[in-house]
Amino acid sequence: xxxxxxxxxxxxxxxxxxxxxxxxxxxxxxxxxxxxxxxxxxxxxxxxxxxxxxxxxxxxxxxxxxxxxxxxxxxxxxxxxxxxxxxxxxxxxxxxxxxxxxxxxxxxxxxxxxxxxxxxxxxxxxxxxxxxxxxxxxxxxxxxxxxxxxxxxxxxxxxxxxxxxxxxxxxxxxxxxxxxxxxxxxxxxxxxxxxxxxxxxxxxxxxxxxxxxxxxxxxxxxxxxxxxxxxxxxxxxxxxxxxxxxxxxxxxxxxxxxxxxxxxxxxxxxxxxxxxxxxxxxxxxxx
Ligand code: HEC
Numbered sequence: 001x002x003x004x005x006x007x008x009x010x011x012x013x014x015x016x017x018x019x020x021x022x023x024x025x026x027x028x029x030x031x032x033x034x035x036x037x038x039x040x041x042x043x044x045x046x047x048x049x050x051x052x053x054x055x056x057x058x059x060x061x062x063x064x065x066x067x068x069x070x071x072x073x074x075x076x077x078x079x080x081x082x083x084x085x086x087x088x089x090x091x092x093x094x095x096x097x098x099x100x101x102x103x104x105x106x107x108x109x110x111x112x113x114x115x116x117x118x119x120x121x122x123x124x125x126x127x128x129x130x131x132x133x134x135x136x137x138x139x140x141x142x143x144x145x146x147x148x149x150x151x152x153x154x155x156x157x158x159x160x161x162x163x164x165x166x167x168x169x170x171x172x173x174x175x176x177x178x179x180x181x182x183x184x185x186x187x188x189x190x191x192x193x194x195x196x197x198x199x200x201x202x203x204x205x206x207x208x209x210x211x212x213x214x215x216x217x218x219x220x221x222x223x224x225x226x227x228x229x230x231x232x233x234x235x236x237x238x239x240x241x242x243x244x245x246x247x248x249x250x251x252x253x254x255x256x257x258x259x260x261x262x263x264x265x266x267x268x269x270x271x272x273x274x275x276x277x278x279x280x281x282x283x284x285x286x287x
Contacts, residue, residue: 050082083118091110107132123152125144130142163176180243207233226242
């Protein structure tokens with residue numbers, strides 16, 4: 001008699017043991033990939049502690065970068081070997097911040113605060129551009145990312161953000177008038193705003209609220225800026241916020257030098273008073 005071949009498993013019937021083994025193996029692999037990758041994901045998504053923060057603003061079609069001291073530049077300078085955190089904002093449409101050399105690519109969505117971080121470890125200049133089409137001029141959205149030693153970086157930031165660099169005191173004074181918000185309350189044309197006009201203010205005799213008279217000299221200007229409520233000008237309210245701690249002595253000197261140029265009664269002390277008769281116009285140029 002022919003040996004009966006034991007009926008083999010009909011084709012297509014699952015082998016529960018094998019099926020179970022494969023399922024477990026696949027699940028284990030997926031679990032391992034998740035665990036192994038999660039660290040990397042966190043690393044990329046969440047900036048480490050101690051970052052150097054720079055605010056990036058994108059617009060059609062340019063970039064600007066604002067440093068912690070308030071200085072804004074159109075190139076991105078960063079210190080080497082320190083994590084840099086960029087906060088991203090768009091003023092108009094969607095843009096894409098991209099620095100291919102640093103494997104950086106991040107969409108900047110209008111109305112949403114974005115973030116990216118990186119750390120440069122070679123001193124070099126990289127290209128930073130937009131990799132999202134934002135209209136005709138978008139290819140012009142290119143600038144430089146300059147990674148430099150912390151010392152070179154600090155020197156750069158100090159140099160560019162020094163308001164006095166490349167300016168005369170009088171120019172700095174006028175700039176401060178706008179930057180520090182004096183412009184909101186003090187006109188330059190004699191018009192009374194919240195505060196008295198700066199026209200002819202320097203060197204004039206101030207009538208104070210309590211009936212006294214003070215000469216608006218350097219010391220008075222200084223006091224008016226640092227402690228405006230020490231002497232109140234007649235006809236005005238004591239609403240000026242003291243600038244003590246917000247303005248340096250050198251800046252006060254610059255504002256004072258500039259105020260002198262706006263005044264017809266600077267007295268002998270005010271060498272920079274423009275000659276209003278025009279007879280001496282040539283002399284102004286020697287300032
Ligand atoms: C919120 C409005 C406001 C701002 C901002 C402001 N001031 Fe005044 N300032 C006044 C008022 C009001 C007076 C007059 C009352 C007083 O003496 O305090 C005055 C007075 C002065 C005086 C005396 C003027 C005079 O004719 O006697 C000086 C100088 C002065 N301010 C300088 C500055 C400078 C510099 C800044 C910017 C760094 C500035 N102020 C910002 C409101 C302002």
